Amino acid sequence: MQYDFDTVLDRKNTDSIKWDKYAGTDIIPLWVADMDFPMPPPVHHALMERMQHPALGYTIAGDSVVEATLEHLKQSYGWTVDPEWLVWLPGVVSGLSNACRAWGEAGDHMITSSPIYYHFLGIAEPAGRELVDVPLREKDNHWSFDIPALEKAAANPRAKLLMLCSPHNPVGRLFDAEELQAVMAIARQYDLVVVSDEIHDGIVLDEERAFIPTAVACPEDTDRLVTLMSPSKMYNLAGNNCSYAIISDPTLRAQFNYHAKGAIPPATPLSYVALEASYRHCDEWRDQLLEYLRGNRDLLQTSVDKLDGLRMPRLEATYLAWIDISNLRLNDAPTWFEQHARLGFSPGEPFGDANYIRINLACSRTTLREALNRFEQAVQARLQELA
Ligand SMILES: Cc1ncc(COP(=O)(O)O)c(C=O)c1O
Numbered sequence: 001m002q003y004d005f006d007t008v009l010d011r012k013n014t015d016s017i018k019w020d021k022y023a024g025t026d027i028i029p030l031w032v033a034d035m036d037f038p039m040p041p042p043v044h045h046a047l048m049e050r051m052q053h054p055a056l057g058y059t060i061a062g063d064s065v066v067e068a069t070l071e072h073l074k075q076s077y078g079w080t081v082d083p084e085w086l087v088w089l090p091g092v093v094s095g096l097s098n099a100c101r102a103w104g105e106a107g108d109h110m111i112t113s114s115p116i117y118y119h120f121l122g123i124a125e126p127a128g129r130e131l132v133d134v135p136l137r138e139k140d141n142h143w144s145f146d147i148p149a150l151e152k153a154a155a156n157p158r159a160k161l162l163m164l165c166s167p168h169n170p171v172g173r174l175f176d177a178e179e180l181q182a183v184m185a186i187a188r189q190y191d192l193v194v195v196s197d198e199i200h201d202g203i204v205l206d207e208e209r210a211f212i213p214t215a216v217a218c219p220e221d222t223d224r225l226v227t228l229m230s231p232s233k234m235y236n237l238a239g240n241n242c243s244y245a246i247i248s249d250p251t252l253r254a255q256f257n258y259h260a261k262g263a264i265p266p267a268t269p270l271s272y273v274a275l276e277a278s279y280r281h282c283d284e285w286r287d288q289l290l291e292y293l294r295g296n297r298d299l300l301q302t303s304v305d306k307l308d309g310l311r312m313p314r315l316e317a318t319y320l321a322w323i324d325i326s327n328l329r330l331n332d333a334p335t336w337f338e339q340h341a342r343l344g345f346s347p348g349e350p351f352g353d354a355n356y357i358r359i360n361l362a363c364s365r366t367t368l369r370e371a372l373n374r375f376e377q378a379v380q381a382r383l384q385e386l387a
Contacts, residue, residue, distance in 0.1 A: 003285050005292040008364045009036050022344050028371045029344040033169070033320060034238035035362035039274075040285040043235065046277035047270055059269035061088050061244075065276045069244065072279040076202065079216050087245040087256060090271075092199045093119045094264045095228040095245050096163065099195040100127035102259040104160030111153050112163040113145060114352030115170055115322065117197070120163050121352060132159065133352065136171065141313040143171040147182050154190040162192045166214060167200040167317030170351050170358045174209055174317040177217040184218040184225075193252065195226040199243070202234040202286065205294050206316045215246065223249040226256060233318075234286060235278035236362075242271030293319050296361040296368050303372045307379045319362040322348075326355035328382050333357055341378035343371055 011019045018032045038044070061069075066083050073079045089095045100110055100123050109132045110124040116136075124131040134153045137146045153159060164183065166175050187194045196214040204211050215222050230243035247253040267275075297315045304312040309327030330336045334347040334357065348356030361368060 001284060003041070003288050005037055005289065006364055006366070008366055009038060011036060022338075025342075027338055027342045027344050028367060028374070030360045030363065030371060031344050031346040031358070033233065033360060035236040035319070036364065036367065037236055037289070037362065039236050040278065040282040042281035042285070043237070043274050043277040046273050046281075050270065050273045056269045058266070059272060061086070061267070061272055065272045068276045068279040073213075073246075077211070077213050077216055079213055081246055082248070085246050085248045085253070087247060087253065087260070088267050089228075089243045089245060089260075090241040090265055090267050092197055092228045092230055092232075092243045093123070094260075095226070095243060096120065096195060096197060097123045097127065098256060098260050098264060099161060099163070099193070099226055100124050100129050102255045103193045104129055104158075107158065108161075109153070109156055109159040110161045110163060111150070111159055111192070113150070115348065115356065116165055116351060117169045118350035120165065120197075121350070129161075130158070132156075135352070138171075138313075141311055143168070143173050143313060145179060145183055147186070150183065151186050151189075154186045154192055159190060159192060162187055162194045164194060164196040164214065166196055166198055167203065167211060169200060169318055170320050170322040170346075170348075170356070171313060172205075172315040172318050172320065172322060173313075174204055174206060174211060176209075177212050180212070180214050180217040184214065184221040187224055188221055191224075193224050193226065194221075195228065197228045199228065199230050200233050200318045201229055203293070203319060204290070204317050205297050206314075207294070209316070211317065215248070224252070225249075226252065231275050231278040235274075235282055236289075237271075237274050237278065240268075240271045240274050242267040242275045292365075293362065296363075296365065297321070299365070299368060299372060300359065300361055303376055307376065308383055310379065319360060320346075321359045321361060323357055323359060324355055325357055327386075328379065329386060330382075337375075337378065340382070341374040343374055343378075 018029045073081050106128040110129045111132045112120045113136045114133050132153050134149045136143045227246040232238045304310050311324040337343045346358035
């Protein structure tokens with residue numbers, strides 16, 4: 001079946017955060033990480049069917065949901081997961097926050113590497129922990145871990161937890177096994193727990209390559225690893241709140257569960273239905289979506305490459321592009337783009353670098369083309385002003 005990603009979806013009047021921010025204006029929102037596409041039709045169908053029954057109520061992840069999840073992990077990544085290792089969560093961010101409370105004590109160090117999804121930078125403090133940022137390195141438009149600096153931070157006796165994001169939001173990296181192994185070797189040497197946020201699993205734009213979960217790349221280190229996953233990004237179910245942690249080590253799992261108890265609600269009845277339908281019935285939809293996103297990525301890259309001084313690292317994974325706009329010398333880039341290009345981007349500052357903006361390209365090509373026209377015109381005018 002051929003799925004339609006071209007029709008422009010009107011999301012107004014759906015209480016969408018992305019669209020309501022600019023309600024009543026002509027600004028095109030390309031910020032928060034959800035897609036301007038319909039959910040996969042098999043998921044829509046499964047939800048409508050479930051709604052034939054008029055009751056919801058507290059719901060567990062039934063056998064069929066668990067089985068679909070395990071099959072997905074096995075088939076997609078060759079990862080054999082035991083049902084006992086799964087901990088169901090309403091969101092990946094709650095899993096990250098819980099990890100900050102579950103390991104270490106007040107004042108202990110939680111390490112991460114900016115730029116990074118902004119919640120990573122904000123969750124240690126409310127847990128009474130200290131965030132230690134070991135920035136990623138960027139050379140020739142390629143982002144990588146700063147292994148010597150990570151090792152130095154890990155060697156501090158107060159270091160307890162390392163928070164990874166793979167594939168990476170916002171730099172769009174698809175880390176390979178060697179890179180993950182180098183990080184996990186440090187965790188092993190200094191006895192750190194690692195929480196790996198893999199919510200963007202599957203959204204691979206580099207056709208030749210594949211996503212590898214940290215647990216699969218580093219099987220000897222799974223006793224210190226918490227993996228967080230969800231179908232919400234790949235299958236366009238953001239906000240539907242169904243995620244899970246995979247924790248193979250029983251002690252680690254008990255510690256995680258102890259801190260989650262009473263603090264983190266379970267996933268919701270409809271979200272389990274959506275997860276199961278995504279994993280069982282949406283392979284074709286996913287493959288077509290990835291092709292579409294690759295086309296959008298190429299359009300954006302061509303546009304950025306035309307503009308003097310703007311830089312965009314190759315977007316290997318995710319549908320979020322990270323663009324260096326420092327040469328535009330703007331004090332408040334997001335507001336400037338709203339005013340001069342009628343475009344709503346994510347500011348780089350909450351991710352750890354105000355010299356960048358993040359652009360969400362999961363929208364119809366018509367919308368993206370219009371956005372890129374506006375983008376190019378505004379940037380060219382600014383470059384002329386500066387010349
Ligand atoms: C890396 C990353 N982690 C977590 C989330 C949000 O996860 P959830 O909605 O499941 O809490 C996002 C959303 O953009 C993300 O990009």
